[in-house]
Amino acid sequence: MEERRLLMAVALSLLLLTAYSLLFPPSRPTPTPTPSPRPTPSSAAVAAMPPLESAERRPEAAVVPAGPDVADERERRVEARSRELSVAFTNRGARLVSWRLTRFADGRGRPEEMVQAAPSGPRPLDLETGDATVDRRLREALFRASTESLTVPESASATLRFEYAEGDLVADKEITFSDGGYLVALKASVRRGGRPLGVRIVWGPGVGNPTQAEREVQGYQEPHGVALVGGSVERIPAEKLAAGRTLEGVRWAGVESHYFAALFVPPGGRGTVSLRALALPAHDDDRPSQVPLATLQLGVGAEPALLYVGPKDYHVMARAGHQLARVVPVGDWIGPIVVPLISLLRWVHGHVGNYGWSIVVLTIFINVAMAPFRHYSIANGLKMAKIAPEMKVIQERYRKVPLMDPKRQQMQEEMAALYARHGMSMGTQMLVGCLPLLLTMPFLIAFYRVLTVSIELRGAPFLWISDLSQKDPLFLTPVLMGLSMFVMQRMTPTTMDPAQQRIMMIMPIVLAGMFLWAPGGLNLYWLASNLCSIVQQALTLRILKGHVPAAARKRK
Numbered sequence: 001m002e003e004r005r006l007l008m009a010v011a012l013s014l015l016l017l018t019a020y021s022l023l024f025p026p027s028r029p030t031p032t033p034t035p036s037p038r039p040t041p042s043s044a045a046v047a048a049m050p051p052l053e054s055a056e057r058r059p060e061a062a063v064v065p066a067g068p069d070v071a072d073e074r075e076r077r078v079e080a081r082s083r084e085l086s087v088a089f090t091n092r093g094a095r096l097v098s099w100r101l102t103r104f105a106d107g108r109g110r111p112e113e114m115v116q117a118a119p120s121g122p123r124p125l126d127l128e129t130g131d132a133t134v135d136r137r138l139r140e141a142l143f144r145a146s147t148e149s150l151t152v153p154e155s156a157s158a159t160l161r162f163e164y165a166e167g168d169l170v171a172d173k174e175i176t177f178s179d180g181g182y183l184v185a186l187k188a189s190v191r192r193g194g195r196p197l198g199v200r201i202v203w204g205p206g207v208g209n210p211t212q213a214e215r216e217v218q219g220y221q222e223p224h225g226v227a228l229v230g231g232s233v234e235r236i237p238a239e240k241l242a243a244g245r246t247l248e249g250v251r252w253a254g255v256e257s258h259y260f261a262a263l264f265v266p267p268g269g270r271g272t273v274s275l276r277a278l279a280l281p282a283h284d285d286d287r288p289s290q291v292p293l294a295t296l297q298l299g300v301g302a303e304p305a306l307l308y309v310g311p312k313d314y315h316v317m318a319r320a321g322h323q324l325a326r327v328v329p330v331g332d333w334i335g336p337i338v339v340p341l342i343s344l345l346r347w348v349h350g351h352v353g354n355y356g357w358s359i360v361v362l363t364i365f366i367n368v369a370m371a372p373f374r375h376y377s378i379a380n381g382l383k384m385a386k387i388a389p390e391m392k393v394i395q396e397r398y399r400k401v402p403l404m405d406p407k408r409q410q411m412q413e414e415m416a417a418l419y420a421r422h423g424m425s426m427g428t429q430m431l432v433g434c435l436p437l438l439l440t441m442p443f444l445i446a447f448y449r450v451l452t453v454s455i456e457l458r459g460a461p462f463l464w465i466s467d468l469s470q471k472d473p474l475f476l477t478p479v480l481m482g483l484s485m486f487v488m489q490r491m492t493p494t495t496m497d498p499a500q501q502r503i504m505m506i507m508p509i510v511l512a513g514m515f516l517w518a519p520g521g522l523n524l525y526w527l528a529s530n531l532c533s534i535v536q537q538a539l540t541l542r543i544l545k546g547h548v549p550a551a552a553r554k555r556k
Contacts, residue, residue: 068165069165069166069167070144070163070164070165070166070170071141071142071143071144071164071165071166072091072142072143072144072145073142074142075090075091075092075142076090076091076145076148077089077090077091077097077148078090078091078145078147078148078149078150078160078162079148079149079150080149080150080151080152080158080160080175080177081149081150081151081152082151082152082177082178082179082180082181083102083152083154083179083180084101084102084103084180084181084182084310085099085100085101085102085177085182085309086098086100086102086111087099087100087175087177089125089145089160089162091142091143091144091145091162092139092140092141092142092143093126093138093139093140093141093143094125094127094143094145094162094164094173095123095125095126095139096115096123096124096125096126097115097123098113098115099113099114099115099124099309100112100113100114101114101182101260101310101311104311104455104458104459105459106209106211107211107213112208112260113208113209114207114208114260114262114309114310116204116205116206116207116208116209116280116291117209118205118278118280121205121278121280122202122204122205122278122293123202124202124203124204124262125173125175125186125201125202125203126138126139126201126202127171127173127188127190127199127200127201127202128199128200128201128202128295129190129197129198129199129200130197130198130200131192131197134169134190134192134197137166137169138164138169138171138190141164141166141171142164143162143163143164143171143173144162144163144164145160145161145162146159146160146161146162146163147160150177152177152178152179153179154179154180155179155180156178156179157176157177157178157179158176158177159174159175159176159177160174160175160176160177161173161174162174168192168193168194169190169191169192170190170191170192171188171189171190171191172188172189173186173187173188174186174187174188174304176304181319181320182308182309182310182311182316182320183306183307183308183320184306184307184309185304185305185306185307186201186298186304186305186306186307187298187304187305188201188298189298198297199297199298200274200295200296200297200298201264201295201296201298201305202293202294202295203254203255203262203264203293203294203295203296203307203309204255204262204278204291204292204293204294205278205280205291205292205293206223206255206257206280206291206292206293207223207254207255207256207257207260207261207262207309208223208257208259208260210257210258213467213470213471214258214469214470216470216471216517217469217470217471217517217518217519218471218514218515218517218518218519219452219518219519220258221257221258222237222238222257222289222291223238223255223256223257223291223292224236224237224238224255224256224292225237225238225241225245225253225254225255225256225275225292225294226253226254226255226256226261226263226327227247227250227252227253227254227273227275228250228251228252228253228323228326228327229247229249229250229251229253230249233326233327234247235256236275236292238277238289238290238291238292239277239290241275241276241277241290241292242277242290244274244275244276244277245274245275245276246272246273246274246275247272247273247274247275248271248272249270249271249272250266250270250271250272250273251265251266251269251270251322251323252264252265252266252308252322252323252324252327253273253275253294253296254273254294254308255292255293255294256312256327258312259311259312259455259458259469260309260310260311260312261308261309261310261312261327262294262307262308262309263307263308263309263324263327264294264296264305264306264307265305265306265307265308265322265324266296266297266305267298267299267303267304267305268299268303269322271296271297271299271305272296272297273294273295273296273297274294274295274297275292275293275294276292276293276295277290277291277292277293278290278291278292278293279291306322308320308324311455312327312328312453312455313328313455314328314330314339314342314453315342315343328453329449329453330342330449330453331446331449334442334445334446334449337442337443337446338446338449338450338453341362341446341447341450342450342453342454344362345358345359345362345450345454345456346456348361348362348365349456354460354461354462355456355457355460355462355468355521356460356461356462356463356465356468356521356524357462359451359468359521359524359525359528360524360528362447363447363525363528363529363532364528364532366443366444366447366529367529367532367533367536368532369443370439370440370443371536373439373440374440374533374536374540375536375540378536378537378540378541378544379540379544382541382544383422386422387418387419387422390418391415391418394411394414394415394418395411397411398410398411444529447525448522448525451519451521451522451525452519452522454521457469457519457521460521462520462521462524464476465477465520465524467520468519468520468521468524469519469520469521470519470520471516471517471518471519471520472520472523475516477520477523477524477527478512478513478515478516478518478523479512480527481511481512481515481523481526481527481530482508482509482511482512482515483508483512484527484530484531484534485507485508485511485512485530486505486508487534488530488533488534488537489504489505489507489508491534491537491538491541
């Protein structure tokens with residue numbers, strides 16, 4: 001009897017303990033992450049770390065019980081401002097709705113908008129996990145923002161944080177802004193059932209909103225993908241990204257247009273960036289166009305990724321570090337001349353106050369510096385024109401002689417005697433004729449490149465031209481440029497026969513037609529350069545004629 005009572009007591013005790021554990025479960029501790037210092041995005045270099053592995057390749061993590069839900073009760077607009085940026089999010093999905101550059105204006109005079117208006121699809125700074133269900137939940141979730149309005153203090157940084165947790169899904173996103181820069185730091189993580197998911201962050205589609213006038217300018221290119229892989233910059237048109245492309249070991253990669261860029265810098269300075277194209281309605285019609293989109297694989301460590309969204313200003317990007325300035329196409333071999341000329345153009349503008357007149361003044365400076373070389377070139381042309389008839393007679397005499405025939409040596413001897421009779425040397429004349437061109441052309445090409453990459457010309461007015469980065473609305477500068485070339489050719493001494501001269505006279509018309517839709521700043525430069533050449537040619541011819549002996553003038 002006693003044993004039966006003992007067994008019944010034990011059974012009742014077990015039953016009571018089981019019922020109590022079911023009715024009153026123990027509280028589940030919420031794991032608290034170890035706080036780590038938030039790095040500012042102004043650092044010039046970051047320490048190396050291995051790239052993030054996908055969630056499928058990581059060892060199985062222990063399942064962490066879900067914590068309390070974190071969400072906002074309604075949709076809100078969240079804004080952040082610094083000296084250069086005015087950024088706006090919606091807390092629904094912590095999605096970016098506006099990224100404006102306060103120092104640059106669009107065609108209507110408003111701050112330049114970097115976010116392209118897309119009716120649907122991904123937006124800049126969206127998170128992607130590769131799981132369509134999770135991505136859809138994240139885009140519809142009402143994140144809780146750390147503040148509705150963030151102002152970055154002067155010479156400091158500030159962080160905007162979005163958090164969300166519901167059921168088994170936990171996500172957070174951090175954007176750290178610095179005052180006085182276009183570089184921001186990005187951190188994000190997504191957990192499902194306590195396990196971290198591989199996260200990619202998006203920029204795109206495209207960058208900026210080019211106007212119809214900008215698209216009509218000669219040389220305009222639609223936004224395309226760009227990356228620094230190894231030591232070379234690779235540019236990929238959107239049309240070649242239909243199937244997508246993944247680039248590994250990139251120093252930076254993203255999307256660029258002519259004057260603006262959005263570039264990811266992976267954690268550790270090297271990482272994986274994927275580029276793909278998104279079909280959007282093209283401008284004002286219904287035809288779809290391919291617009292590039294970039295996604296960066298984020299790491300799980302404390303180190304953030306960096307994002308530059310701003311102007312393709314060589315000096316600004318050089319100060320930002322990470323070799324970002326290489327996205328500006330100054331040229332490899334001519335870049336050492338282009339970069340100082342950009343600084344010189346800004347210096348002249350600081351004294352003149354107008355970029356149109358600055359182009360004219362700097363063109364005059366360059367032509368004055370090159371004047372001695374051009375003087376020798378014109379003098380050499382006059383000498384060659386003087387002996388051209390006799391040279392033509394010699395060449396005609398040996399016209400039918402094969403190139404390998406020994407008689408060709410006699411022709412060279414007669415040519416050398418002709419040069420000596422006029423007090424010239426064949427080797428010296430060739431050097432004098434070619435050297436001025438070799439010395440002046442790099443500077444002329446470099447200044448041409450300056451005017452194609454300088455964002456300062458965007459929106460800069462000059463007389464009747466409202467924007468030097470767009471075509472001349474009256475087409476006066478290309479027409480005047482063609483006329484000045486015609487005058488210059490008429491003044492230039494030449495050894496060509498009349499048929500060749502007539503062909504050369506067509507070139508000004510052809511070039512003027514080609515430059516009708518070129519940027520007004522380029523046409524202004526060529527016009528000013530041609531006028532300088534005409535003035536120098538007239539002065540040089542007058543000086544050289546003054547040195548002709550009076551007796552020789554009488555015989556003529």
